[in-house]
Amino acid sequence: MNMEIQAALDVADETDSFLQITDVIYDKQAEVGYDALSDAEKTVYLLDHLLKEMENGGFVQFVHHDAGGRAEDTLEALERIKAKITHQLMDRLLEFFPERHVPFDEDERIELFDQIESEHADEIAELDDRFYDSGENLVEMTLRYVSKNLKDFR
16 A cells, blocks of 8 residues: 555645545545554545535534544544644534534434534634635645655555
8 A cells, every 4th residue: 555655645736646545545444444544544534534524514514424423533633734723623613512522423413513503603604714714735734744654554
């Protein structure tokens, strides 16, 4: 896998490079499961999920789908790639949850978040706006992380 990741890093277009890397990670995740991924592989997997959900509907979309069940892991992934602004936004999102714990169970998570959203809709919308306006290039930051941690992709 390491050679596939290196080949993807060598692709000139950053988006294509990122997509090729995520394809490799998704194939491995489908084969061995999320828990068997290395921290570096989980980082790419989680950030791809975050980006997709944010593109499709912001933090509400993120929490309502599978990605939301791994919100705490996503926070750690953001720290790994040094995405300070997005890390702060995700950290703030977690503060809405009791004991900063986002339930893994989808039904439980959605029910809880719907209550949170009814009370904090404006604040959550502001988090979305700040995310879109942040200027942080998470794809570029992730590629830099992958390049520096290539040995952790097995």
